[in-house]
Amino acid sequence: xxxxxxxxxxxxxxxxxxxxxxxxxxxxxxxxxxxxxxxxxxxxxxxxxxxxxxxxxxxxxxxxxxxxxxxxxxxxxxxxxxxxxxxxxxxxxxxxxxxxxxxxxxxxxxxxxxxxxxxxxxxxxxxxxxxxxxxxxxxxxxxxxxxxxxxxxxxxxxxxxxxxxxxxxxxxxxxxxxxxxxxxxxxxxxxxxxxxxxxxxxxxxxxxxxxxxxxxxxxxxxxxxxxxxxxxxxxxxxxxxxxxxxxxxxxxxxxxxx
Amino acid sequence: xxxxxxxxxxxxxxxxxxxxxxxxxxxxxxxxxxxxxxxxxxxxxxxxxxxxxxxxxxxxxxxxxxxxxxxxxxxxxxxxxxxxxxxxxxxxxxxxxxxxxxxxxxxxxxxxxxxxxxxxxxxxxxxxxxxxxxxxxxxxxxxxxxxxxxxxxxxxxxxxxxxxxxxxxxxxxxxxxxxxxxxxxxxxxxxxxxxxxxxxxxxxxxxxxxxxxxxxxxxxxxxxxxxxxxxxxxxxxxxxxxxxxxxxxxxxxxxxxxxxxxxxxxxxxxxxxxxxxxxxxxxxxxxxxxxxxxxxxxxxxxxxxxxxxxxxxxxxxxxxxxxxxxxxxxxxxxxxxxxxxxxxxxxxxxxxxxxxxxxxxxxxxxxxxxxxxxxxxxxxxxxxxxxxxxxxxxxxxxxxxxxxxxxxxxxxxxxxxxxxxxxxxxxxxxxxxxxxxxxxxxxxxxxxxxxxxxxxxxxxxxxxxxxxxx
Numbered sequence: 001x002x003x004x005x006x007x008x009x010x011x012x013x014x015x016x017x018x019x020x021x022x023x024x025x026x027x028x029x030x031x032x033x034x035x036x037x038x039x040x041x042x043x044x045x046x047x048x049x050x051x052x053x054x055x056x057x058x059x060x061x062x063x064x065x066x067x068x069x070x071x072x073x074x075x076x077x078x079x080x081x082x083x084x085x086x087x088x089x090x091x092x093x094x095x096x097x098x099x100x101x102x103x104x105x106x107x108x109x110x111x112x113x114x115x116x117x118x119x120x121x122x123x124x125x126x127x128x129x130x131x132x133x134x135x136x137x138x139x140x141x142x143x144x145x146x147x148x149x150x151x152x153x154x155x156x157x158x159x160x161x162x163x164x165x166x167x168x169x170x171x172x173x174x175x176x177x178x179x180x181x182x183x184x185x186x187x188x189x190x191x192x193x194x195x196x197x198x199x200x201x202x203x204x205x206x207x208x209x210x211x212x213x214x215x216x217x218x219x220x221x222x223x224x225x226x227x228x229x230x231x232x233x234x235x236x237x238x239x240x241x242x243x244x245x246x247x248x249x250x251x252x253x254x255x256x257x258x
Numbered sequence: 259x260x261x262x263x264x265x266x267x268x269x270x271x272x273x274x275x276x277x278x279x280x281x282x283x284x285x286x287x288x289x290x291x292x293x294x295x296x297x298x299x300x301x302x303x304x305x306x307x308x309x310x311x312x313x314x315x316x317x318x319x320x321x322x323x324x325x326x327x328x329x330x331x332x333x334x335x336x337x338x339x340x341x342x343x344x345x346x347x348x349x350x351x352x353x354x355x356x357x358x359x360x361x362x363x364x365x366x367x368x369x370x371x372x373x374x375x376x377x378x379x380x381x382x383x384x385x386x387x388x389x390x391x392x393x394x395x396x397x398x399x400x401x402x403x404x405x406x407x408x409x410x411x412x413x414x415x416x417x418x419x420x421x422x423x424x425x426x427x428x429x430x431x432x433x434x435x436x437x438x439x440x441x442x443x444x445x446x447x448x449x450x451x452x453x454x455x456x457x458x459x460x461x462x463x464x465x466x467x468x469x470x471x472x473x474x475x476x477x478x479x480x481x482x483x484x485x486x487x488x489x490x491x492x493x494x495x496x497x498x499x500x501x502x503x504x505x506x507x508x509x510x511x512x513x514x515x516x517x518x519x520x521x522x523x524x525x526x527x528x529x530x531x532x533x534x535x536x537x538x539x540x541x542x543x544x545x546x547x548x549x550x551x552x553x554x555x556x557x558x559x560x561x562x563x564x565x566x567x568x569x570x571x572x573x574x575x576x577x578x579x580x581x582x583x584x585x586x587x588x589x590x591x592x593x594x595x596x597x598x599x600x601x602x603x604x605x606x607x608x609x610x611x612x613x614x615x616x617x618x619x620x621x622x623x624x625x626x627x628x629x630x631x632x633x634x635x636x637x638x639x640x641x642x643x644x645x646x647x648x649x650x651x652x653x654x655x656x657x658x659x660x661x662x663x664x665x666x667x668x669x670x671x672x673x674x675x676x677x678x679x680x681x682x683x684x685x686x687x688x689x690x691x692x693x694x695x696x697x698x699x700x701x702x703x704x705x706x707x708x709x710x711x712x713x714x715x716x717x718x719x720x721x722x723x724x725x726x727x728x
Binding site: 056057058059079080081083084085089090092095096097098099100101105106107109110111113114117149150166170 | 648649650651653654655656657658659660661662664665668669671672673675676
């Protein structure tokens with residue numbers, strides 16, 4: 001496979017997002033290139049999750065102005081499944097429990113629909129199961145979980161590992177991981193971070209959304225952005241995260257004279 | 259011999275039909291069954307056809323279907339037809355003892371009952387009265403209370419055929435018994451089967467009742483089943499309903515449970531014009547356990563009404579009801595669950611659940627779980643929900659690349675599958691599972707699941723029954 005390094009994967013241009021008529025993101029700009037890891041940090045309620053869900057295309061997250069450009073394509077109006085098929089993956093902050101749908105059936109349906117979209121035949125059952133086994137090991141997910149209903153009765157750690165497992169199965173070009181570290185103990189955190197690191201390639205990119213610096217010890221970002229009141233107010237290298245950890249978000253607020 | 263029941267004078271026509279032909283209708287009766295019939299007729303005379311002022315029929319309106327004319331035959335109707343018929347069930351790996359009914363009459367042609375264990379009896383109800391009168395008379399008409407229900411009274415007065423099953427004490431019937439009722443006729447038939455199932459002490463059996471239509475002709479099926487479960491017996495009961503949109507099926511099943519017996523009953527409604535399933539369960543012996551389940555997947559203008567009445571007459575019994583439905587288009591459903599816990603029925607466990615998903619604004623559900631408790635040491639709960647598909651779950655699935663249609667299908671299937679998850683017969687469970695999937699995809703035609711191999715709806719169906727064997 002030929003790929004061009006440093007290809008622009010995601011561009012957010014003067015993005016405005018509203019939920020039920022209330023604007024949450026007020027003109028946000030961001031560029032993510034292949035091979036990069038970006039961290040988006042910020043206090044609670046400043047629009048981090050809204051940004052993630054708007055990129056994934058959730059209904060009700062209305063883009064009122066600006067553009068989301070993925071791989072050169074404006075995807076403002078695109079339904080979530082098409083974004084996923086193009087290679088966008090959202091790791092949920094609160095993964096949804098789906099009683100009655102087994103994880104295996106869920107993943108097989110997802111993979112085959114993505115393949116169909118790309119003009120490929122359904123994945124043969126043997127190949128699919130082999131892939132499941134491989135990817136399960138990546139995040140040390142227990143075998144029995146894949147026969148259970150999606151996320152039903154999973155612990156907080158299992159749910160987050162399951163997100164990374166799905167990411168491994170779908171091999172996205174851009175993964176947006178929304179508070180993947182929340183609710184994880186240190187062991188689970190290392191496993192999840194290790195999974196993300198293993199999936200890094202020169203042709204894909206990751207956006208890690210987090211409140212704390214802790215996760216960034218394990219997933220080392222190339223860029224750190226601080227979001228406040230629906231805008232990126234600071235950008236820098238990985239050292240910005242350490243500075244934030246040390247000084248707290250009040251430091252940013254003061255600097256902005258809020 | 260047949261009579262037309264005209265729009266507007268349905269009951270009057272039936273009354274005069276009975277009065278003019280009582281002897282002929284009762285020609286195969288025993289002295290006992292004839293008495294039951296006469297009583298049934300008196301009740302039928304005295305009761306009124308329900309209108310919507312009747313609390314139990316408030317949300318199920320029969321006035322439309324009674325606008326049709328119906329034909330009531332007093333003898334077998336299929337003489338003179340071109341007969342070319344195959345009653346072969348298409349459920350893979352599903353071996354059953356099969357009893358076939360065509361247009362309400364038991365036929366030998368499609369039935370297959372080899373090697374039943376000693377003492378087990380499976381035959382038509384009229385044969386039962388002729389050959390096993392003691393057994394039949396001990397139970398027939400004892401559990402269904404004709405005095406209150408006009409359709410039960412009507413069935414009691416007019417029934418001429420039905421299924422009879424007897425399983426002696428301590429006998430386990432490994433192979434399920436399958437009763438296949440097919441309506442295939444060029445007139446609007448009124449059919450009234452009456453079935454009786456008797457399970458001896460510690461016996462066990464499975465009965466699968468399949469109701470199918472083979473064409474789009476209207477019909478009115480008013481069937482009644484009585485089931486006696488003696489101490490320690492276990493009865494598994496499946497009703498599979500896949501009827502055309504002009505068909506009306508009213509059926510009531512009266513279960514009478516002695517101590518330590520267990521009932522699992524499922525009403526699976528996949529298609530039908532107007533269907534009413536009434537399960538009446540009397541828990542009459544300590545430790546009796548009843549599981550009453552229903553699943554309805556309806557669309558267009560289909561209507562399904564599930565009514566359950568459970569009487570906890572003694573202490574230490576359990577009843578569990580789970581009814582789930584998915585309604586599309588302008589379909590409508592009713593759930594009426596009534597649990598009566600009598601004064602002496604201490605330590606009763608009774609649960610009622612009715613959950614519904616409405617896919618459109620025009621689909622409607624009327625649900626009424628109802629507990630009536632006179633004992634003070636009981637565990638009872640009831641719940642009803644009516645909602646849409648979970649939008650968070652839909653987004654989660656779509657965010658992985660699954661299209662809206664597939665995501666909806668996955669969620670609908672998952673919702674429905676809970677009802678069948680407890681089924682023990684794997685082959686049947688797989689088949690019902692497949693039927694549910696097809697139904698949800700809109701690929702299930704009424705012909706497809708019926709035992710006739712007529713995948714093509716336009717193809718004329720021929721019957722080939724050797725009339726001499728009937």
